[in-house]
Amino acid sequence: MDNARDLRERVDDLLFQHDPGRLSTEEFLGARFDAGLAWVHFPEGLGGLGLPRELNAIVEERLAEAGAPAPDASRNGIGLGMAAPTLLAFGTEEQQRRYLRPLFTCEEIWCQLFSEPGAGSDLAAVATRAVPDGDTWVVDGQKVWTSGAHNAQRAILVARTDVHVPKHAGLSYFVVDMSDPGLDVRPLRQITGEAEFNEVFLSGVRVPDADRIGAVGEGWKVATTTLNNERVAIGAGADREAGQIGLVARRWREEPELRTAAAHEELLHWWVESEVTRIAGERVRQQLAAGQPGPESSAMKLAFAQQAQAITGFALELDPDAGLLYDDWTMVRSASASFLGREPGFRYLRAKGNSIEGGTSEIMRNVIAERVLGLPAEQRPDKGVPFNEVPR
Structure with a gap:
């Protein structure tokens, strides 16, 4: 099969059945996702067709020529460029089906809850805790330099779930609902005068275990x-x-x-x-x-x-x-x-x-x-030391 020719025909069919001049941006992008033309290298049913990644360029070019809307990367760059490939690599099928379509249509904007006041360059040193409570996790801590948190509906979060193992081994990765009442988003004013970044305080935020991405303790990976x-x-x-x-x-x-x-x-x-x-x-x-x-x-x-x-x-x-x-x-x-x-x-x-x-x-x-380059690593005095024994 000529994949390139097939893709062009699929794009033409999409444009014929879903006129971008008559549909809203969200409606057209939803139809594009359902046609497998969001990311063609993703699996079928998840916005793709299981084709080589480089064929995405054919879809983008033909849609641009037709004046069709594209996902707004300036608003949802974290969702499109970071959350989507992570969900593809580590998410369950249920998580992928729940999150990828509204992420692509930008109905749900994503942010990233990684850095903390004491853990930016050394991300593995995050101290935000996630404690299990039945089938949920209770999260407490502070994040900082969070781009777009004031506009986001979802967040990817790294939190510490075990303090008794070395820092890299005690982390887990979650999807967080930004409407949780335990979240407090505060602006950080920049040298430009604007506030695209935020500090985010989490107090008793409840995250279902179904929204954990990857295994417990595999957050660093x-x-x-x-x-x-x-x-x-x-x-x-x-x-x-x-x-x-x-x-x-x-x-x-x-x-x-x-x-x-x-x-x-x-x-x-x-x-x-x-x-x-x-x-x-x-x-x-x-x-x-x-x-x-x-x-x-x-x-x-x-x-x-x-x-x-x-x-x-x-x-x-x-x-x-x-x-x-x-x-x-x-x-x-x-x-x-x-x-x-x-x-x-x-x-x-x-x-x-x-x-x-x-x-x-x-x-x-x-x-x-x-x-x-394979050069010798810097000395790391906390390597192999349980997190709760590392002086801070």
Whole structure:
């Protein structure tokens, strides 16, 4: 069978039977999911057709040509890029059927309850506790730097379920209903003046055991899959001149008065760096066709953070006055995590967070050194020590 031709016919049939011009975005995306055209590499009945991952590009291209709506990654990037592949890898069939469709249609927005005030770079040190109570778990603790929690209906949570074993072995992974009355979401104001991040307090939050993803004590294994997918989503741009370099290159072409020889040399340098990173990202994406991403995704995330900060700085060097332009310094609670459409001053400030979110650049270097290059590991005095015996 010609999979590519079959896919094109399936897309044409979807468009014929479900006119995107007449349906709401949610209705069309639901029909797309039911047709197996959400993620074609997912199993049948779960938004896919069991085909190779690279064939997704055919679906995306033909739907874009038809002007059909796509899932809003700026609102639900955590759900689409992190929760969905984790559910596919570790979720039960019941969990997959419950969560994947409304996740894809963005009827349910997801957030990530991982980092804590004392456990960010060292995620395995999380202290939020989940204690069994019959067929539910009672969760108490605090999370921080939670993107989009103020708009989310669901969350992926890592919590400690056993303090008597070493830190990596005592974690479990859950899906949390963000409407639980024990959840308190508070904004964290950023240097940009906005508050896309939050701190989240959990007090007696009850999570059914049916919403545990993976086995008890396997939370670190499940979370690693989530984090590797996150780093691919952050760092591996698919299109040439996507992201910050595209904005600068476009302005360079449209405003010749900004051009100087020195600026031209720097622009070429960052254009090449961005293109190298994009091509390397394609290799990482190809790895996904054979399974889950590996530690190489850390290199993509590290390169992305460095380049975003350098290029947004270069954009201000091109036109220093643009750095003084700013829409609004009051605290904004945006529903979108995208800042590419914003003015240069905002992008410059927001890019400072790229070296923290999704894992700090320092931790990315450690992962690359130890797990990619095979260099000796740093000394870890708490390795093999039960969590409740580690000084804190």
